[in-house]
Structure formats: C-alpha cells, structure tokens
Amino acid sequence: MNILEISELICRYDDIIAVKGVSFNVKRGEFLGIIGPNGSGKSTILRSIAKVLKPEEGNIKLNGKSIFKLKAREIARQIAVVPEDTTVNFSFTVLDIVMMGRTPYIGRFELEDRSDLEIARKCMGLTNTLHLEDRFINHLSSGEKQRVMIAQALAQEPEVILLDEPTAHLDINHEVEIFDLLVRLQKKTNLTVIVVSHNLNLASQYCRRLILLRDGKIVKQGKPEEVITEETIKAVYETNVIVGKNPKTKAPHLILLPGDLEK
Numbered sequence: 326m327n328i329l330e331i332s333e334l335i336c337r338y339d340d341i342i343a344v345k346g347v348s349f350n351v352k353r354g355e356f357l358g359i360i361g362p363n364g365s366g367k368s369t370i371l372r373s374i375a376k377v378l379k380p381e382e383g384n385i386k387l388n389g390k391s392i393f394k395l396k397a398r399e400i401a402r403q404i405a406v407v408p409e410d411t412t413v414n415f416s417f418t419v420l421d422i423v424m425m426g427r428t429p430y431i432g433r434f435e436l437e438d439r440s441d442l443e444i445a446r447k448c449m450g451l452t453n454t455l456h457l458e459d460r461f462i463n464h465l466s467s468g469e470k471q472r473v474m475i476a477q478a479l480a481q482e483p484e485v486i487l488l489d490e491p492t493a494h495l496d497i498n499h500e501v502e503i504f505d506l507l508v509r510l511q512k513k514t515n516l517t518v519i520v521v522s523h524n525l526n527l528a529s530q531y532c533r534r535l536i537l538l539r540d541g542k543i544v545k546q547g548k549p550e551e552v553i554t555e556e557t558i559k560a561v562y563e564t565n566v567i568v569g570k571n572p573k574t575k576a577p578h579l580i581l582l583p584g585d586l587e588k
Contacts, residue, residue: 328353328484328517329374334383336369336541343369344380345541353484354515356508358522358532360552362562365538367521368409371487374519375406388484401429405478409490411470413462419473420458423449426480448479451513452506468499475506485517486510492524500524504531529553529577537561553577 329351336344344366351357359367372378374385376392385392392400405426413422426448427441449455452472462470471491478486488507492500504527511518522528528535529549536546539561545552555568558579565582 326353327351328355328388330384330386330389331370331374332384332386334370334373334380334385336366336373336378336380338369342381343541344373346383347538347541347543348383349536349543349546351485351517351519353517354511356511356518356520356531356533358520358528358535359538360522360525360528360535361538361544364540366541367538368489369541370538371406371489371519371521374485375404375487376400377406398429401481401483403483404485404487405481405483407471407474407478407486407488407491409493411474416461416463418458419449419454419460419462419465420445422462422473423454423458423476423480426477429481444482445476445480448476449473451479451510452476466499467494468496468502471495471499471503472506475503475510479510483516485519488518488520490521490523492522492527500527507531525553525558525579529579530571530574549577553579 327350332348334344334347335342347370359370361367369378373380387403423445424437424441427437427445431437446455449458452475454472454476457465457469462473465473492503495503507518508531510516532549534547535549535552537544537552544561545557553568555566558566558568567580567582569578569580571578
C-alpha cells in the first residue's frame with residue numbers, strides 16, 4: 326500500500342525550476358533513498374513532501390489525502406523531518422529537545438503530561454540517548470546530536486520520517502551507526518524512511534530502492550543494483566568510476582577513479 330503518492334511535481338525558486346514533473350510512489354514501511362548531484366532537486370522534494378515548500382504544480386498525497394488540504398498539525402503527526410543542519414542556537418537539554426517532538430499533540434495553552442514524557446523517553450531509549458537527557462545539546466558530539474534529532478522526530482510518532490543528508494558531518498563509524506539505527510527503527514516500527522544522501526555507497530547498502538535525480542528530473546529508479554551502474558553514474562555525475570560489489574553484502578560498491586585517467 327502506498328503511503329505517499331507524488332504526481333507531476335514542479336517546484337520553482339524565483340526563475341529557477343528545481344523540480345521538473347517528478348512522479349513516484351512510496352510504499353508503507355519502505356526504506357527509500359534519493360540521490361543525485363548537487364542542485365538536482367533532492368532536498369526540494371523533501372521540503373515539498375513536508376509542506377515546507379509549495380510546488381508550482383502537481384500533487385502530493387499522504388495516505389490518500391492531498392497534503393495541501395491537511396493542516397500543519399495533521400501533517401506533523403504523520404511526517405517528521407530531520408534536516409541537514411541540526412544546529413540549535415540555545416542551550417536546551419537533550420530531554421527538552423526531544424520533548425519538542427510532542428508539540429503536534431499539545432494544545433496552545435496546554436503543557437506536556439506524563440504520557441508525553443514517557444513517549445519522549447521511549448524514543449530516547451530507541452536511539453540510545455536516554456543517558457544524555459540532562460546534557461545540553463550543544464555539548465554533544467555530532468553523532469550524539471544526530472541521534473537526539475532522530476529521537477525528537479520519533480517523538481512525533483510519525484508514519485514517515487524524512488532525513489536530509491543525516492550523515493553529512495559525521496565520521497565513518499557514526500555514518501554506519503545512524504544508518505543501522507534507521508534500519509532497526511524501520512523494521513521494528515514499520516516506519517517509512519526517505520533519506521537524501523550524497524554517499525552513494527551508504528545509500529546502496531541500506532536503501533531498498535533508489536531514485537536518481539539530475540537537473541530536477543528522475544533519471545532512474547529501482548533496486549540499488551539497477552541504479553548504481555557504471556554507465557548511469559558516469560553519465561549523471563560526469564565522473565569516472567568503477568562499480569563492483571561489496572564482498573560481504575553483494576550491494577553495489579562505487580570506486581572513484583582519478584580524473585586524469587582515461588575514461
């Protein structure tokens with residue numbers, strides 16, 4: 326069953342058309358990766374799904390209903406977003422940050438209750454951040470901070486989580502840690518995960534389906550082995566590569582070649 330249906334999406338920033346007639350569906354419980362060069366429209370699509378950016382044309386359906394007919398609170402109870410920039414400018418504790426995920430369920434003049442606190446702590450347990458609850462967010466490492474922001478998103482009790490470059494500023498072990506966490510959450514809760522990533526090897530390893538964009542259009546979509554091919558990657562990224570297989574998992578594995586080698 327499709328949880329999201331994106332139809333003929335066109336998005337514009339002033340005179341620049343960032344997304345050009347993109348259509349695709351997302352099944353409930355799917356782990357989907359969106360890849361492509363800089364400026365290909367990846368983040369713009371996420372912003373449109375989250376109703377942060379209104380497209381010029383097209384429609385997005387969430388559980389069969391157009392998101393443009395849903396109120397922000399209704400969307401926030403179904404879709405959570407982890408942005409690329411997770412900078413917090415104030416000294417909130419980790420518990421404060423995660424509790425902010427309960428906002429869609431709290432009335433204007435209401436305060437959090439015990440059930441909100443229980444849900445927040447449960448999400449912190451899922452992301453291994455419970456022991457950090459009294460620490461200030463700006464005192465954490467990048468990997469810890471990213472797990473806290475995922476806990477905040479989970480506290481919304483969403484059906485879909487959107488992540489924009491969740492490992493962009495992390496070292497190798499934390500990259501794997503975050504993707505392992507997302508897979509566990511997806512399997513345990515049937516969460517639908519949509520992740521934008523520049524790391525093609527991580528996307529190939531963890532995502533069950535990939536959508537490859539270039540210049541605002543879908544070039545190819547399908548299983549990683551159908552999308553991550555030498556011919557396709559060379560054409561889209563204009564880079565000389567070798568595509569082999571991960572010896573352990575058999576997922577496609579990309580090797581970059583120096584630019585001065587003969588293509």
